[in-house]
Amino acid sequence: MIEITDVTVKYGGVVALDSVSLKIAEDVVGLIGPNGAGKTTLTNAFSGFAPVTDGSIVVNGTNLFDLAPHKRTRWGLARSFQKVQIVPDLTVEEHLKAVLDGKGIGKAQRVGAISKALDFVGIGDIRLKQGRALNPYQRRMTEIAKCLIGGPRVVLLDEPGGGLSEAEMQHLRDIIRGIHPEFGAQILLVDHDVDLIRDVCAATAVLDFGKLIAFGPTEEVLADEVVKTAYLGR
Numbered sequence: 042m043i044e045i046t047d048v049t050v051k052y053g054g055v056v057a058l059d060s061v062s063l064k065i066a067e068d069v070v071g072l073i074g075p076n077g078a079g080k081t082t083l084t085n086a087f088s089g090f091a092p093v094t095d096g097s098i099v100v101n102g103t104n105l106f107d108l109a110p111h112k113r114t115r116w117g118l119a120r121s122f123q124k125v126q127i128v129p130d131l132t133v134e135e136h137l138k139a140v141l142d143g144k145g146i147g148k149a150q151r152v153g154a155i156s157k158a159l160d161f162v163g164i165g166d167i168r169l170k171q172g173r174a175l176n177p178y179q180r181r182m183t184e185i186a187k188c189l190i191g192g193p194r195v196v197l198l199d200e201p202g203g204g205l206s207e208a209e210m211q212h213l214r215d216i217i218r219g220i221h222p223e224f225g226a227q228i229l230l231v232d233h234d235v236d237l238i239r240d241v242c243a244a245t246a247v248l249d250f251g252k253l254i255a256f257g258p259t260e261e262v263l264a265d266e267v268v269k270t271a272y273l274g275r
């Protein structure tokens with residue numbers, strides 16, 4: 042259970058998040074809203090990279106704001122970025138090892154954890170390929186695999202489908218749906234792709250000008266007149 046309570050973030054005079062509260066019990070939840078609505082700011086609040094002035098984010102009893110950013114990663118907060126973070130000189134496997142280094146996971150568990158994550162996203166066969174040789178899809182899958190090792194509890198995915206073909210998107214949908222059953226993490230999916238949100242998110246939250254304007258079952262939220270006017274433009 043993710044409980045976001047009265048989270049407020051200000052950048053000078055801009056209120057990027059205005060006392061946002063929601064309780065998320067669903068395994069996969071969407072976060073949508075027009076440009077500048079505060080979506081990235083909310084994910085940054087999870088990670089510790091936003092100047093939060095008020096509120097709390099409690100996950101299964103742990104207030105993330107009580108943990109320094111690096112401790113949140115260790116605790117099990119994982120994040121994939123819109124712009125994939127791949128190092129040209131590191132192999133796929135080394136990217137995952139680097140994540141495990143940061144979590145202090147022992148050697149005995151490493152091999153199994155890496156294989157499980159790579160096989161889950163379907164790139165076990167390219168584990169020794171260097172970052173510079175990966176195609177966009179392989180880069181994206183490496184980025185997601187990085188989120189799945191070392192016991193993730195919450196996975197924040199920021200536009201994971203950017204630049205993927207329709208067939209690759211289908212695979213991505215299966216991956217997102219499979220994360221909770223396989224790894225036990227709750228997923229927060231930030232995306233402008235309403236079809237993807239509709240397909241994989243049981244519930245969806247909508248931000249507009251830093252305020253939560255809707256939250257509930259995805260179909261109901263997408264049919265909401267206020268949401269259509271603010272975001273969907275029809």
Ligand SMILES: Nc1ncnc2c1ncn2[C@@H]1O[C@H](COP(=O)(O)OP(=O)(O)OP(=O)(O)O)[C@@H](O)[C@H]1O
Pocket residue numbers: 052055056057074075076077078079080081082083
């Ligand atoms: N580092 C920052 N400094 C100043 N203002 C910021 C900063 N980051 C975000 N903002 C402002 O906060 C508001 C929310 O921005 P945010 O990036 O969270 O929106 P978003 O919903 O993620 O938008 P997009 O869909 O375009 O990525 C915007 O008005 C933005 O200009």
